[in-house]
Amino acid sequence: MKYSKATDYALHTMLFLSVVGPDKPLGVQLLADKFQVSPTYLSKILTKLVKAGMVESASGANGGYRLKRNWESVSFLDIIHAIEGTASLFDCSLDHGPECQVQQIVLEAEAKMETHLRSQTLGELAKRSSLLFKGGQMSSDEGTV
Numbered sequence: 001m002k003y004s005k006a007t008d009y010a011l012h013t014m015l016f017l018s019v020v021g022p023d024k025p026l027g028v029q030l031l032a033d034k035f036q037v038s039p040t041y042l043s044k045i046l047t048k049l050v051k052a053g054m055v056e057s058a059s060g061a062n063g064g065y066r067l068k069r070n071w072e073s074v075s076f077l078d079i080i081h082a083i084e085g086t087a088s089l090f091d092c093s094l095d096h097g098p099e100c101q102v103q104q105i106v107l108e109a110e111a112k113m114e115t116h117l118r119s120q121t122l123g124e125l126a127k128r129s130s131l132l133f134k135g136g137q138m139s140s141d142e143g144t145v
């Protein structure tokens with residue numbers, strides 16, 4: 001797995017959408033303001049999440065992005081893979097191949113990290129995060145998501 005700034009915004013966006021709930025589409029401008037990034041940049045991330053089947057865009061006056069029906073089972077690892085693909089964190093630069101002890105240890109660590117990230121589902125996280133939002137409403141406080 002890889003972890004970039006785009007992944008960071010994707011995780012924050014998905015967590016935020018899961019706290020707001022799937023019934024209320026949020027516009028890209030609102031999300032961009034929330035995370036203080038450009039709407040163009042966030043649109044690219046949202047497009048990847050749409051392609052991965054995690055988010056859908058609703059058109060019309062109250063249009064925007066919302067989670068798809070299966071959102072509760074989406075894990076952190078699913079979101080990371082949607083943005084980064086499934087490439088490995090580490091690849092021995094010395095061409096040692098699978099025998100390389102450095103690679104073995106780092107890949108073992110990566111596997112443990114992936115197990116943990118796979119167990120973190122939006123459904124569970126939203127329950128905890130919602131404590132930070134009054135009645136599930138969006139909070140204007142910075143840094144809550």
Ligand SMILES: [Zn+2]
Nearest residue numbers: 092094096100
């Ligand atoms: Zn090596």
